[in-house]
Amino acid sequence: xxxxxxxxxxxxxxxxxxxxxxxxxxxxxxxxxxxxxxxxxxxxxxxxxxxxxxxxxxxxxxxxxxxxxxxxxxxxxxxxxxxxxxxxxxxxxxxxxxxxxxxxxxxxxxxxxxxxxxxxxxxxxxxxxxxxxxxxxxxxxxxxxxxxxxxxxxxxxxxxxxxxxxxxxxxxxxxxxxxxxxxxxxxxxxxxxxxxxxxxxxxxxxxxxxxxxxxxxxxxxxxxxxxxxxxxxxxxxxxxxxxxxxxxxxxxxxxxxxxxxxxxxxxxxxxxxxxxxxxxxxxxxxxxxxxxxxxxxxxxxxxxxxxxxxxxxxxxxxxxxxxxxxxxxxxxxxxxxxxxxxxxxxxxxxxxxxxxxxxxxxxxxxxxxxxxxxxxxxxxxxxxxxxxxxxxxxxxxxxx
Numbered sequence: 001x002x003x004x005x006x007x008x009x010x011x012x013x014x015x016x017x018x019x020x021x022x023x024x025x026x027x028x029x030x031x032x033x034x035x036x037x038x039x040x041x042x043x044x045x046x047x048x049x050x051x052x053x054x055x056x057x058x059x060x061x062x063x064x065x066x067x068x069x070x071x072x073x074x075x076x077x078x079x080x081x082x083x084x085x086x087x088x089x090x091x092x093x094x095x096x097x098x099x100x101x102x103x104x105x106x107x108x109x110x111x112x113x114x115x116x117x118x119x120x121x122x123x124x125x126x127x128x129x130x131x132x133x134x135x136x137x138x139x140x141x142x143x144x145x146x147x148x149x150x151x152x153x154x155x156x157x158x159x160x161x162x163x164x165x166x167x168x169x170x171x172x173x174x175x176x177x178x179x180x181x182x183x184x185x186x187x188x189x190x191x192x193x194x195x196x197x198x199x200x201x202x203x204x205x206x207x208x209x210x211x212x213x214x215x216x217x218x219x220x221x222x223x224x225x226x227x228x229x230x231x232x233x234x235x236x237x238x239x240x241x242x243x244x245x246x247x248x249x250x251x252x253x254x255x256x257x258x259x260x261x262x263x264x265x266x267x268x269x270x271x272x273x274x275x276x277x278x279x280x281x282x283x284x285x286x287x288x289x290x291x292x293x294x295x296x297x298x299x300x301x302x303x304x305x306x307x308x309x310x311x312x313x314x315x316x317x318x319x320x321x322x323x324x325x326x327x328x329x330x331x332x333x334x335x336x337x338x339x340x341x342x343x344x345x346x347x348x349x350x351x352x353x354x355x356x357x358x359x360x361x362x363x364x365x366x367x368x369x370x371x372x373x374x375x376x377x378x379x380x381x382x383x384x385x386x387x388x389x390x391x392x393x394x395x396x397x398x399x400x
Contacts, residue, residue, distance in 0.1 A: 001026045002329070005150050005160040007137045008032070008167035012301035012318035014120040016164055017129045018057045019326030022400075029124070030135035030150070030158065032167070041279030042113045042193045043229055045070075047089055049396045050316025051109065053323045056400045062119040067109035070221050071206045078214040080264035088208070089394045110221060110229065116315065137172045140297060148296040162335050163297045164325070166318075169284055171303035178291040184284035186238040187308045187361050191231060191283045192252055196274040199228040201266035211267050216259040217310075218267040230270055232256050233310065233361070238282050249278040283308050283361075285354055292347070293339035300325055305350040310360035313353050313393060321346055323398050353393070 002025045006013045009031025020027045046054075046063065054060040075083040088108045121131065136153040140163055143149055149159045165173025169184050202222050203209040211218040220230035234256060239247070253271055260267040286306040292299055301318030325342045332338035 002162070003027065003160040004329075005030065005148065005158055005163045007150070007163060007165050007173055008171075008303070009121070009131055009133070010166065010168060010301075010318075011116060011120060011315050012166035012303075012322050013164075014117075014124045014129075014131075015054070015057070015059070015319050015322040016166055016300065016326065017124050017131075018059055018120075018127060019323050020329070021127060021129065022057050023326045023330035025326070025329055027129065027164075028158065028160075029129065029131040030137065030152065031131060031133045032136035034133050041277065042191075042281065043110060043231070044113050044116065044315050045108050045110050045312045046116070046319075047108045047313065047316055048394045050313075050319045052397055053316070053319045056323050056398055059120065059123050062123055063111070063116065064109060066115050066119050067111035068224050069107055069206060070110055070208050071107060073208040073210055074203070076209060076211045076265055078212060078263040078265065083212075089391045110223075113315075137167065140173070140176050142294075142296045146296070161296075162329075165297060165299040165303045166301055166322070167303055169286065169302040169306045171299060173297060174289060174299050174303050177294055177297050177299065178289075181289055181291070182286065184286050184306060187283045187285055187358070188235055189233045189283045189308070189361065190236045190239065190280050191233055191309050192256060192278060192280040193229070193231045194252075194271065194274040194278040196228050196230070196270060196277075197226060198273040199230075199266070199270045200273070201269065202228040209266075211260075211263070211265045213260050213263045213265065213267060215262075216256070218260060218265070218270075220267075220270060228270060230267075230274075232259075232267075232271070233283065234259055239280070244280060244282070247280060249274070249276045252278045252280055285358060287354055287358070288351055292343050293335075295336055298325065298335075298339045298342065305347075305354055307350075307354040307357035308361050309357070311353060311357035311393070313357070317350055317353055320396065320398065321350070323400075327398070327400060349396070356393075 004020055004027040006016050006027050006029045009029050013029050017027045017029050051060050073088050074085040077083055138153050139151040141149055147159055148163045149157055151157050165171050167173055174181050205222050208221045216232055216234040218232050220228055222228050257268045257271045285308045289304050292304050300321040324345050328338040328342040332341050
């Protein structure tokens with residue numbers, strides 16, 4: 001039986017292992033960290049395309065059970081003017097109904113990133129998939145028999161028929177495939193997430209409020225237990241790992257509240273009402289990676305393509321990648337043909353997502369003239385979406 005080495009135990013790694021198992025391919029996951037639950041404190045949205053991809057491997061159930069829905073999104077300007085409201089993309093299977101089909105899922109789900117990691121790993125473990133922690137990849141080479149040998153920082157080695165790099169935006173596998181591969185580009189914004197039970201003017205249950213502040217972008221929703229979950233995309237310098245770890249909640253709170261205090265919106269008050277549960281990160285993207293694979297190695301998810309968080313599609317793209325790669329390995333003879341088929345099926349879509357998210361970054365904080373134009377145009381866009389405009393992002397489906 002073909003044996004795959006999966007480097008990286010995040011979302012892409014766990015889904016890859018389960019998808020490969022469904023395709024009849026054995027695998028083992030190697031996670032660099034002791035726990036693997038990175039970005040503790042951050043939350044994300046899985047849209048219907050990501051959930052549908054999980055449904056292919058019967059892994060959507062635990063995700064739905066550990067998340068909550070939000071059916072609508074409203075937009076506010078920095079003046080407090082309501083710019084429009086529309087259904088969240090893909091909600092209640094609307095895209096399927098518009099195309100004459102039946103609703104095929106529960107719509108977008110919100111959850112903490114660490115929760116998604118946990119439920120996917122619990123499901124992979126339940127299916128008998130081996131995960132080794134503390135295994136940081138440092139080298140890989142193809143040996144005489146055509147197999148690949150991975151070497152880890154602790155001196156141990158592993159051998160397989162192929163190696164899948166699911167090791168994130170700062171991927172070691174990407175550099176092994178192409179030492180000249182471009183570094184991730186810092187987008188100029190820090191993404192900060194927080195949680196509070198003391199927020200005033202929080203959105204209604206089932207709604208995301210998206211606020212185009214004069215100096216930064218803010219979004220929030222309310223969980224079923226009444227807690228307000230919020231995020232801010234704020235312009236600022238790229239912070240080192242040490243700086244991020246050393247920035248206290250009160251420092252984030254002071255900096256972010258100051259960015260929104262001139263606006264006539266709830267953002268500043270929601271930020272000020274938040275206690276110690278605030279975490280920040282740098283936002284990066286990778287517009288294009290020329291080489292995704294060699295004879296024995298291939299990259300997926302953020303290792304191959306990373307979008308700024310504005311489109312909220314990073315997790316869904318990684319899940320889609322994992323399913324498509326497993327299907328390609330099942331259907332094609334040999335690694336090269338499978339990797340080529342996978343790239344042909346995925347590259348155009350994921351690079352389009354990266355470009356769309358980069359465009360959203362440019363739209364969030366603009367000058368006064370462009371702000372007027374945006375606030376005039378956005379209500380019309382919201383109405384077109386309400387009328388059922390096709391959504392190329394969330395209508396994507398994988399035929400297994």
